Amino acid sequence: MMRAARLSVAQAWRVLDQVPDPEVPVVSLCDLGIVRKVARVGEDLEVTLTPTYSGCPATEAIAASVRQALSRAGEARVVLRTQLSPAWSSDWISADGRDKLRRYGIAPPACASAAEDNWQPLRFQSTAPACPQCGSGRSRRLSQFGSTACKALYRCEACLEPFEYFKPI
Numbered sequence: 485m486m487r488a489a490r491l492s493v494a495q496a497w498r499v500l501d502q503v504p505d506p507e508v509p510v511v512s513l514c515d516l517g518i519v520r521k522v523a524r525v526g527e528d529l530e531v532t533l534t535p536t537y538s539g540c541p542a543t544e545a546i547a548a549s550v551r552q553a554l555s556r557a558g559e560a561r562v563v564l565r566t567q568l569s570p571a572w573s574s575d576w577i578s579a580d581g582r583d584k585l586r587r588y589g590i591a592p593p594a595c596a597s598a599a600e601d602n603w604q605p606l607r608f609q610s611t612a613p614a615c616p617q618c619g620s621g622r623s624r625r626l627s628q629f630g631s632t633a634c635k636a637l638y639r640c641e642a643c644l645e646p647f648e649y650f651k652p653i
Contacts, residue, residue, distance in 0.1 A: 491559045496522045496529055499557045506545040507632050508650075510588040513546060517576025520567055529554065532565045534572045536634050537653065574652040585650060586616045590635065591623075593652035613649045615640035623647075 491499065500522065501514040513519050513533075521532035531550055535543045547564050554562050574593040577585075582592035591613035612623040620642035627637040630648040639646045 490524075490527070490561075491529060491554065491557055493522050493524055493529075495557070496531070496554060496559065499553050499559075500531070500550065503549050503553045506542045506549065507634075508585070508588070508590065511577075511581045511584050513550070515578050515581030515584060517572065517578065517581075518546065519550075521565075525563070528561045528563045529559050530563045530565060532567050534567045534570075534576075536572050538568060538571075540634075572653065574650065577650075589616050589647055591616050591638065591647055591649040593650050613638060615643060615645065616647055617645045618643040625649075 497514070497519075500519050501512050503513045505511050505513055505516055505518070508516075516536065518533055518536065519531065520534050521530070523530045523532075531554070533546060533550065535546070543566075550564060551562050577592060585592040594613075611621065612625070614621050615623055615638075618640060620640055622641035623638045624641060625636055625638050626646065629635070630637040634653070635648040635650055637646060638649050
C-alpha cells in the first residue's frame with residue numbers, strides 16, 4: 485500500500501509563505517496574517533485561514549491557491565478551515581509585509597503593537613497616512629474605497645501622487 489506524501493508543518497509554512505495574495509500579489513498570505521495555523525491532524529494537513537473580512541471576494545481564490553501550492557509541494561491531504569473569530573486584524577500584517585506594501589506603493593495601516601506607529605482606531609485616527617512614494621505625512625483622502633474595499637484612496641499633498649492606504653481593521 486502506497487503511503488500519501490506528507491509535508492512537515494515547517495515545510496508547509498514555507499510553501500504558504502510563497503503564496504501571493506490574489507488582490508495584492510506583492511505580499512503573501514502569511515505576510516497578511518491570513519494563514520493562522522498549520523497543523524498535522526492524523527494524515528491530514530489542516531490549514532486555518534482567516535479572511536481579511538467576511539465578505540472578501542478573494543476568499544475562494546485564496547483557498548484554491550493554498551490547496552494548489554500544497555499539492556504541488558507534494559501534500560496529498562489538505563483540509564482547510566475558515567476561522568472568523570477572532571476577526572482578522574491589520575495588526576496581523578508582518579513587519580516584512582508592511583515593508584512590501586510600502587515598496588509596492590500602498591501605505592500600510594498603523595499597527596497597535598508597534599509603538600512608533602502611534603496607533604489609534606480608524607474612527608479616532610487624526611493623522612493621515614504617510615505617502616509610500618516620498619514619505620510625506622501630508623496626504624488627503626480622496627475616497628473611502630480604493631481598488632478593493634479594504635483600501636482607501638489618498639493623494640500626497642507634497643508629491644501629488646495618488647496612493648492606496650490599507651485600512652486598519
